[in-house]
Amino acid sequence: MALRDCALIDLMYSTGSRISEVLDLKVGDLDSSDESLMVRVSGKGNKQRVVPVGSFAREAVDSYLVRLRPQLLKNRRSDYLFLNSRGTRLSRQSAWQIISDVAKNLRIEGVSPHSLRHSFATHLLDGGADIRVVQELLGHSSVTTTQIYTLVTIDRIRESYSAAHPRAQ
Template identity: 45%
Template sequence: MTAATEVHAATDASRTVADFAVHLRAQRGLSEHTVRAYLSDVEHLLAYAGRHGRPEVGSIDLGVLRGWLASMAAAQRSRSTLARRGAAARTFFEWAARTGRVAADPALRLASARAAQHLPTVLAVDAAARLLDVARTRADDADPVHLRDWAALELLYATGARVGEICGADVDDVDLDERTLRVVGKGDKERVVPFGLPAADAVGAWLVRGRPALATADSGAALLLGRRGARVDQRRLRAVSHEISALAEVDDIAPHALRHSAATHLLQGGSDLRSVQEVLGHASLATTQRYTHVTAERLRSSFQQAHPRA
């Protein structure tokens, strides 16, 4: 292949990836995080194919796809990475075949590893209460950021929302009278989730005594603010979770563990699976069902510790 041909193939591949990005954002309704991951995976595949003499998208066949996944398995990539990259390739070539960019879909018979199913980290009910008690006590000083941290952790546990959903919420999304929070989840799907009195107390204190102290002309409608008045960053709330879990002497957790804990505690308290699915914003009931394994595992552990004939 001549240098000019290689340049043309690379340009054509770049244009195809750009069109695929438009498709993902405009038609699939995927989160920006997922879009970036899929694009990175496809670019990784095209780079691999180019090194193996297949620089044109239409020249990639099943053998190249299998070789690509095998190379990552040999490099000891995790099963979740292999599963995601296989899914990205299938999505890309299904779109490319449907839109006439390739003659046939080479990924139709592509099999890839399934992501490992790990039981999510879950705090015990008393540990979650201790974590939030410490956050509340910490908020008694004159620092408005500590009020924000208390409100954020209470909302994460009370609503089971994702940390990105909490960070993306605006002031008008909170109804303290009804004790509900409107969030926008994956695929730009909006849902309204309830929260209880402890979270209402924390959010109320933040709105009255914390947020006004940090708000600037550039704060806009953001519910939770950083120290400089901008919308709080997810990374900041992750750091807060680690800091307060250490202070409370509970398992070191990230914000997502509070989501897992909320789901598990709802099921343990008698909530039905469909209701928990609605609260969490899961598109599939199968995703919510993994929390039944957590509760079953805890029951088994309790049985083995307590029953004389375990």
């Protein structure tokens, strides 16, 4: 199941999707035209958005689709991307447990499905992404909601101060 678990976590972090959005994904929601992978996400209020998938997540998802998912189906049919050992849709509780177990094994505290979404947004914003782009990727109808993710770290404060203030040296 490590292939599935890695694909699940990588896809959640790579797309910033809510846990319910990732678990509701169908194989047909993946679009690998050209050399990139895009995923069609159905968010709150059935709002649709298309989000790019990074290379690490793409490799993890591709590996899961080829090497494990066919075994999980066991001659059943399911359009859902993420399946449990019985070949049916992975539950929210199981996904939570997967993330919790991986975090525990890595000795990382405070990890949840939402913290992956939060990290996605924070890392994009810290990397200079426009807040309106992040808003669109997260599926927020208001930029005010996205601004919650703009919490500034103390390191970023020090770095900005040192770089910009004439008497910081």
